[in-house]
Amino acid sequence: MVYNEPSPLEVKIISQRFELPNSASIDTYLATEGYEAIKKCVTMTPEAIIDVMKASALRGRGGAGFPTGLKWSFVPRTTGKSTYIICNSDESEPGTCKDRLLMENDPHQLIEGMMIAGWTIKSNKGYIFIRGEYRYLIPIVDKAIEEAYAHGYLGKNIFGTGWDFDMYTHTGAGAYECGEESALLESLEGKRGIPRLKPPFPAVVGAFQSPTILNNCETFSNVPVIFRKGAEWFAGLGTPKNGGTRLTCVSGHVNKPGVYELPMGFPMMRLINEVCGGMRNGKKLKAVIPGGSSAPVLRAEECTDLLLDFDSIAKAKSMAGSGGLVILDEDTDIVKVALRTIKFYAHESCGWCIPCREGTTWLKKILTRFDEGGGKESDIDLIGELAANMLGRTFCALGDAAAMPTGGFIAKFRDEFEAKLRQGAPARQQAELVNI
Amino acid sequence: MTFSPELEARFEKLLNSYPPGRQRSAVVPMLLYGQDEVGSVTRELVEEVARRCGVSTLQVDEVIGYYSMLHKKPLGRYHVQVCTNIACQAVGGEELYEHASRTLGLGNKQVSSDGLISLEEVECMGACSWAPAIQVNYDFFHQVTPERFDQLMEALRDGSYGRQAS
Numbered sequence: 384m385v386y387n388e389p390s391p392l393e394v395k396i397i398s399q400r401f402e403l404p405n406s407a408s409i410d411t412y413l414a415t416e417g418y419e420a421i422k423k424c425v426t427m428t429p430e431a432i433i434d435v436m437k438a439s440a441l442r443g444r445g446g447a448g449f450p451t452g453l454k455w456s457f458v459p460r461t462t463g464k465s466t467y468i469i470c471n472s473d474e475s476e477p478g479t480c481k482d483r484l485l486m487e488n489d490p491h492q493l494i495e496g497m498m499i500a501g502w503t504i505k506s507n508k509g510y511i512f513i514r515g516e517y518r519y520l521i522p523i524v525d526k527a528i529e530e531a532y533a534h535g536y537l538g539k540n541i542f543g544t545g546w547d548f549d550m551y552t553h554t555g556a557g558a559y560e561c562g563e564e565s566a567l568l569e570s571l572e573g574k575r576g577i578p579r580l581k582p583p584f585p586a587v588v589g590a591f592q593s594p595t596i597l598n599n600c601e602t603f604s605n606v607p608v609i610f611r612k613g614a615e616w617f618a619g620l621g622t623p624k625n626g627g628t629r630l631t632c633v634s635g636h637v638n639k640p641g642v643y644e645l646p647m648g649f650p651m652m653r654l655i656n657e658v659c660g661g662m663r664n665g666k667k668l669k670a671v672i673p674g675g676s677s678a679p680v681l682r683a684e685e686c687t688d689l690l691l692d693f694d695s696i697a698k699a700k701s702m703a704g705s706g707g708l709v710i711l712d713e714d715t716d717i718v719k720v721a722l723r724t725i726k727f728y729a730h731e732s733c734g735w736c737i738p739c740r741e742g743t744t745w746l747k748k749i750l751t752r753f754d755e756g757g758g759k760e761s762d763i764d765l766i767g768e769l770a771a772n773m774l775g776r777t778f779c780a781l782g783d784a785a786a787m788p789t790g791g792f793i794a795k796f797r798d799e800f801e802a803k804l805r806q807g808a809p810a811r812q813q814a815e816l817v818n819i
Numbered sequence: 820m821t822f823s824p825e826l827e828a829r830f831e832k833l834l835n836s837y838p839p840g841r842q843r844s845a846v847v848p849m850l851l852y853g854q855d856e857v858g859s860v861t862r863e864l865v866e867e868v869a870r871r872c873g874v875s876t877l878q879v880d881e882v883i884g885y886y887s888m889l890h891k892k893p894l895g896r897y898h899v900q901v902c903t904n905i906a907c908q909a910v911g912g913e914e915l916y917e918h919a920s921r922t923l924g925l926g927n928k929q930v931s932s933d934g935l936i937s938l939e940e941v942e943c944m945g946a947c948s949w950a951p952a953i954q955v956n957y958d959f960f961h962q963v964t965p966e967r968f969d970q971l972m973e974a975l976r977d978g979s980y981g982r983q984a985s
Contacts, residue, residue: 386949386961465838477904477943508838515851515888516944518957551836553844556851557888559942573843573872575885591838634906634947641948676905676943707947709906723908727942733885 384487387641390658394620396628397604398644401488407523409530412491418536420610421498425544429460429503438614440626441606445471445562445599446675446704447780448693450624451606457586458504458594467590468501468509469571472600473555473562475514476675477727478707481630481642482600486513486520489604490527494550496603498536499610500596501548508549510590511600512567515556524552559731563779564597566733577735578779601630601706621647625692629703635710636663648692655686655710666712670795674704676724677784679791680717701791717799721792722750728785739782742773746789753800756807763800767793820867826856834871842872846879850889859893887942895930895937897975899923900954903940906947915951916940918965923972936975955980 385401400406400415412418424432436452443449458466470493474482485493497509513520528550531537539547553571555561561570565579568590589595605627609617618626625647631654632642638660645654655661655668662668668683673691679701681689689699696703711720729743746769749762770786770793777783793800822830829852830845837844849868854860860883869876883889901916920926923938930937946952949961953968960971974980 474945475943478906478947479943480945480947480949483945510836514945515886516954516957519959553836554848554851556847556886558886570847571844572841573846573874573878573882575882591841632948634950635909640950672905707906709909709947711909715909720905720908723903723905723913727904730942 385484385642387639390639390641390643392653392658393644394628394646395644396608396620397485397489397492397601398630400492401484406488407490407527409491409527409534412489413534416611417491417607418495418534420607421495421502421536422542423610424499424502425542425546429505432499432503432610435609435614436606438618439609440614440618440621440624441602441609442625442693443599444601444605444629444706446476446677446702448703451598451602454586454598455500455503455596457584458596459587460504460594462594464593465508465591466504466506466594467596468497468504468506469567469585469590469595469597470497470509470511470600470603471562471564471567471597472511472513472517472520473567474517474600474705475559475562476677476705476707477724478632478634478672478675478709479705480632481706483517483520484630484642485600485604486511486517486524490524491531492604492607493524493600494527494531494537496606497550498541498548499606500598500603502546504594504596505546506596507547508551510551510553510571512553512555512561512571514561515554518554521552521554528552558733559727560733560779560781563781566779567597568595575733577733578777578781580778622690622692622695624694629691629706631691632705632707633659633710634707636666636712636715637661637710638663640710645691648690648695651686651689651691651708654691654708659710662710662712664712666714668710669713669715670711670717672707672709672711672720672788674702675707676709676727677780677788678702678704679787680720680795682795717792717796718750718754718803721789722747722754724788724792725750725785728781732781732785736777736779736782738773738776739785742769742782743785745769746785750789753803756803758800758804760804763793763797763804766790820863822853822856826852830871843874843878845872846874847882847886850879850883851886854889859890861891893930893934896935897955897980898937898939899972900939900941900944902942902944902946902950902952904943904947906943907950907952910950912951915953915963915965915968919953919968922969936972 441451561576566576570576585595693703725746729747734740770790773782773786833845869879903912925938
């Protein structure tokens with residue numbers, strides 16, 4: 384099921400089956416070139432597969448945008464140890480709601496993508512780690528896995544190659560931190576989802592202390608089409624070094640929020656004005672959070688010529704992240720958005736690293752005070768300083784993910800914080816002061 | 820401790836899903852699936868999961884506090900979760916939560932006295948493009964207005980909800 388009207392400007396590659404009847408069934412998948420890519424891949428060497436992946440310029444869709452082919456090439460293939468394929472479907476980045484659609488509408492595409500990764504490193508087991516809140520997806524994905532077994536695509540001696548591959552779903556139970564790859568692995572092993580010190584990276588020491596390919600759900604979902612249509616075709620869809628399309632999740636103050644599949648490098652303003660039908664109620668654009676809540680905010684004027692790909696948004700000193708864009712209009716209270724953002728990170732910090740655990744809590748306290756009208760001039764710089772001191776001082780990126788947007792809100796909208804200072808305490812608090 | 824045949828089958832499948840000697844991996848899924856049937860993570864459930872996974876009860880206990888969906892106390896029969904994170908906030912999520920709290924007479928994580936409804940203000944649930952969103956147990960509801968919220972709560976109370984959802 385899709386939850387918003389598609390746009391004619393979309394380039395539907397990984398969402399091409401979303402609107403077909405019984406899109407999640409293996410019959411629909413097989414009728415639309417399903418499992419053709421894995422058939423091709425089992426005649427290829429791992430080196431050849433990795434070369435195609437590198438040439439495709441596919442980059443990780445979870446947030447970091449790391450080149451997928453390169454990530455696969457890091458996995459040692461001669462250790463004699465078992466290896467694992469893990470799909471990160473712990474989609475929790477605020478602003479992001481795409482992996483849900485991929486699993487709901489086209490689970491076989493994901494399974495085939497994971498199979499190609501599995502064949503590449505001759506892994507025998509794959510796990511799809513699905514966030515606990517997405518319980519309704521588990522029967523859908525489990526059913527797809529069962530269908531794949533029934534057709535001989537999973538199980539023993541696949542295509543007579545002697546290669547065995549099993550696949551399972553695994554549920555999370557509510558923790559944003561488990562979207563971080565090493566924390567996800569801890570959670571998969573039945574522990575608290577705290578991050579591991581890196582290196583070693585999961586490619587070398589991952590699930591069950593073994594070499595592991597761990598990618599986001601959308602990343603794996605892109606793999607089959609690369610082998611059906613070729614790396615050059617795929618790379619040509621986007622901008623240089625940013626291959627393919629992206630399920631772009633738009634929320635906030637636009638007329639038609641939704642998830643749209645657009646080529647990498649699609650212009651931001653065309654997304655807002657044409658795909659999403661412009662700003663709601665004829666309001667002016669104030670700001671965009673361009674890649675999930677961890678991405679530093681951009682002012683409207685910074686979006687004018689901005690292209691939506693990893694490198695262009697990085698050049699604008701933010702990040703394409705998870706592909707979730709929150710569009711904010713002129714009436715938005717930026718201090719409130721900053722506060723809600725930091726409340727989230729304070730709630731989700733796993734507590735393992737002190738700069739993150741304490742930093743997010745302090746930032747929440749200061750921003751709460753600020754929002755309630757009890758802020759001080761010096762708080763503005765204190766917020767920036769605290770955020771700066773969290774950066775790069777934690778095991779995983781959650782500390783950075785909290786610090787970067789907070790620093791961004793202050794840097795880009797200092798005027799709004801200062802205006803809040805001038806407003807002073809709201810009437811309720813002043814009344815309390817009089818009573819004392 | 821005995822469970823429904825469906826849950827027993829699921830547990831059996833889970834314990835066979837992980838590499839040999841790695842049955843600890845089943846702890847979190849078993850706690851969540853178990854909680855769905857039992858109503859909460861009871862002492863008995865903890866001991867049963869520990870026994871089946873071959874780990875100490877301490878190793879089970881230590882994960883419970885970490886995962887926000889695991890609860891030692893029973894929730895309402897219908898657990899109403901309202902998202903107020905930034906995408907929902909932009910289009911009235913906070914106001915919707917306040918409306919929910921006021922009309923249900925419940926604060927965050929409180930359960931109604933008849934045990935029917937519990938309320939929680941939650942973090943992003945992955946429905947940002949169709950905000951504001953709520954979940955009732957595991958069911959998603961998109962673009963929820965206060966009026967639609969009231970109708971939904973009425974359906975929970977008069978028993979028509981279960982029939983609707985199925």
